[in-house]
Amino acid sequence: MTKTQQATDASGQDLNPDEPSEALREEYAELSDRVREARTAYYVNDQPTISDAEYDELYRKLEEFEALNPHLVANDSPTQEVGGEVSAAFAPVKHLEKMYSLEDVFSTDELTAWLTRAEAQIANLPGAPKVQWLSEVKIDGLAVNLLYRNGDLVRAATRGDGTTGEDITHNVATIKDIPQKLTGENLPQEVEIRGEVFISSKDFRTLNEHIVEEGRAPFANPRNAAAGSLRQKDPQVTARRPLSMFVHGIGAAQGFDLESQSEAYDVLKSWGLPVSPYSKVLDSIDQVLTFIEEFGTQRHDLLHEIDGIVIKVNDRRTQFRLGYTSRVPRWAVAYKYPPEEVNTKLLDIRVNVGRTGRVTPYGVMEPVKVAGSTVEMATLHNQDVVKAKGVLIGDTVVLRKAGDVIPEIVGPVLALRDGSEREFVMPTHCPNCGTELRPAKEGDVDIRCPNAESCPAQLMERVSHAAGRGAFDIEALGDEAAKALTQPVPLDAPDGTEFSEPPLRNEARLFDLTAADLEHIQIWREAKRTTTDKETGEKTQKVTLQLVPYFWTKATKTKPSVPSKTTEQMFEELEKAKSKELWRVLVALSIRHVGPTAARSLATAFRSMQAIRDADEETLAGTDGVGPVIAQAVKEFFSEDWRRNVVDTWAAAGVRMEEEIDESTPRTLEGVTVVVTGSLENYSRDSAKEAILVRGGKASGSVSKKTDFLVAGENAGSKLDKAESLGVPVLDEAGFEQLLTEGPSAFGDDDGDNAAEHDAGTAENPTEMQES
Incomplete structure (x- = not known):
């Protein structure tokens, strides 16, 4: 029985649904952290730590958890966001129109069900046209948004979190496929062109050969090579990489309109933009399945690597009418091919000691080519996983290159055992410092090296x-x-x-x-x-x-x-x-569970390292975006002498330990608790939270009787329902901006306690909010 299942009693009734158990909160926090860390490693660092398949499984587990426990869903949950965070290495750029992710399906049965539902929805639309599906290969690259004004390329940005991306204009200017000026007549005044930057399979092989000749480690795969090349601080480095691009969509546009997605591709091509040759308009679900099967057999013979097929409603007006969720369009879906598998010899099982002391076994194998790259190592997670998989050193094993990114040992080929194989024995002492290994706490599966200071x-x-x-x-x-x-x-x-x-x-x-x-x-x-x-x-x-x-x-x-x-x-x-922001210092200290999101919350709420050190666990846990798990980790960190010495020594060296306070921003929200839910046009999740915090308010992630205002954006969900049931005033985006400027007095309440509804700034529901 899982912790989630334990949240109900013998009769099936929720045990105090308004106050989830501490165990349930901790499980949710840890699951969210794992998804967020994996996503950051993939989107920001270009160094994925788990496979696509593992990430998809982890993400689905989080979705299922939130579906069972909707009262726990936080604004900063990975399920509420698109893509990854924006790297501080580049200037942030706000897209004119949001860039969305795609809903993934992993079997033809799931895809057929999705397409069937979509066709039924379209059939119920008044005057809906016959459904056609534009099907195209899913490029394994980096999503980029190009902004043209009067035909001139003025800006290029990564997708980022969907609302805000990274400014990579100078780097994109070095890609020969991307025109600096559009050709043709009747060019739009302003248009966003979306596409995927990639490195072709042939160019990738050549690039890695040159890198190896220079004595450097080769890139793991074309996607990471393309992403890393675009995120170079020096455009001259980007210029030396063989980057290409195919465009596949249009964002914000002024001065033109198109009837279909396929027509859009023809127009983009006429403007001189590169369009993929691997797309086709299909009339039935059966044709879509045939298209998927055909490309599945030739996926490694194409110009570039692919990891699936994207299927879109071809009619643009129907796309508009179907609309979007907060994360994905309702008119498009991505089918992902199953991971590929090969057999190879497991030569040894060794262990690696990570940043938190966790000891992770990994397999060393005879090098084998799978999914376009040569693999000789694969993680085995922990000793229980080694046992569960039943692998022995010397086995012939099934190796799966899950999601074309990280290799995974699936299990042994039992029929090929000859008796020479031997069991893996987990070491009892750290291979790096000799310290005896042990679990961090009773019941932990993972074992760790406790010599955190000097291992x-x-x-x-x-x-x-x-x-x-x-x-x-x-x-x-x-x-x-x-x-x-x-x-x-x-x-x-x-x-x-x-x-x-x-x-x-x-x-x-x-x-x-x-x-x-x-x-x-x-x-x-x-x-x-x-x-x-x-x-x-x-x-x-x-x-x-x-x-x-x-x-x-x-x-x-x-x-x-x-x-x-x-x-x-x-x-x-x-x-x-030394002069970097306080939240970056907190991240740099490697406090367990404290990533960029929690660090920002702590820095904004407490303003100094000393205040964080002095705060008790309850006060820390009450900080929005922190909670009991992170609060406990912070207190444990500062309870150790050597860790306090690290902070003190950095401070003595001149590292900034206080947050700079912007005195020009009025403290209009002192003592006011605000919950923001749904998607806002002019604010990302982080910027809305920051706007509340810098004005002295509390940006909460859940609605309660203590909530003074709920700001409801598009697809507000269950928090809007709860706010209305509790009589909490609900504001649209215009009302939110007025609240920030004037405070609760603008809504008839000077204290921010049970503020009265304000007609001009209150949304009865998300639809009215969008129209107001």
Whole structure:
């Protein structure tokens, strides 16, 4: 029985549905965090941590949980958002018209059911035309929005969270497929063109060959290569990558109208924009299924990698009438092909120690090509998963490249066992520091290394995390540099017993490092030497390992060793990081469960690190976007001497520990609790919350008798119903803006307590709100 099922008593009645159990809240918080972290890794960091299939399963689990517990659904739930967060490395750009995600289906039965329902809805529309389905391949790339004014490209942005994206105009300008100026006649005054940037399969192979020749690690797949290339801070780097684009949609537009999606593609092509050759208008569901089957057999023979087929209602007027949910259009669906599978040999099972000390087994396999890339490692999650899968070291295993991203060991091929296989034994001590491993708390499946302070593996991950985009964003301090700063290096041989002392024993001295501290740091690197046989002319390449300086240049007869340019850049970026916002400092500290969303809430509510340290657990938990799980993690963090020392040492080094207060913003919402639900035209979820908090108000995620105002956007849902049943005043977006400017007095209540409804700013329902 799950925790969710335990929320009802023997008679099937909800146990106090207005006050969910602590266990239920914790389960929801942890599930939401896992989805959010996986999405950030995929959309923001371009480094997915779980497979598409695992993410889809996790996401569906969250949807099912929220369906069973609608009173727990939070505004910042991943199910209420589109795509990922916006990286702070680029300027935010608000789209003129929202960019939506697509609803995914994973079997032809699900797809048939979806198309059948859609056809029935369309048949009930007055004067609805005959249904036609425009079907096209689903490009495995990065969604981009192009804005043209009078034919000129003026801006390009990533999808971001659907409302706000990242400004990548200079990078997109380097892609030869994208015209800087549209051709043809009767061009619209202003139009948003949506499409997908990708790297072709052929170009991807060539790119990786060059990268390997240069001694660097190749890209995992074309999607990550394309996303990483577009998110380069230097457009010259982007220009050297073989990026292409196909456009497939139109957002906001002025000055023209089209009857069908297929006609839109013809028009886009006439303007000089690249349009996919893999699309077709089909008249029946059977034809759609045939189209899917045909492309499924040739998916690796196409110009680019695909992970499914997108099916859209072809008639544009019908699209408009069907409309959207808060996240997806009701007139389009994405069918995702099943993951691909191959057999390979499981050579070994080893363990990795992560940032929080979690010890994760992973399989080492004979390299095998699957879904377009060569795979030799795959995660096994924990010792229970190893047992559940029944795999032994030496087995031939089924390997699935789930979702074309992260490989997964499915299980053993039992018929091929010969008796030489052996069981995996989970280590009892940390392979990096020798500390005895144990669960963090009783009942945990995962085991962890409790030496959080100085375990080299954990420390390396924390330093790398602190330098990441979501924290200090120190580009010159990547994984390899973090490893060089934290890992003891064997001096006599790669597997020797005499080790160097790393500069960092924990992250406290990160901002106190000097170039002199790094002069002695060396790492083992491969050195290739080619010799030619004088008689036969045959060339032989010999690979040896040698110790080389990492942060300093190698001394020569004419030049002494000096800090490298990358090292100088790292120190410059460390200095800049000291002035970063308080929420980034909180993220950089690796407090468990505290990601960007919770960190923003804490920084906005408490304004200083000291105030957060001094707050009791109940006060922390009462902060919107925090809750009891995160509050407990924060208190546990500051209860440890060495962690407090990290914060104090950073502060002494000049790292900013207070939030800057904008005195120009009036505190119009002091003591006022506001809940925002649904989609607003001029505010993202974060910006609406920020607007409330900076004015002294509380941005709550749930409606109760203590709620002073509910702001209802499009698709407001159950929170609107609850607010109306409790008599809570409901405002539309215009009313929200008036509330921000004038405070509750604008609605007949000076205290913000049971404010009276204001006719001009109150929405009886979402439809009236949209029309007002």
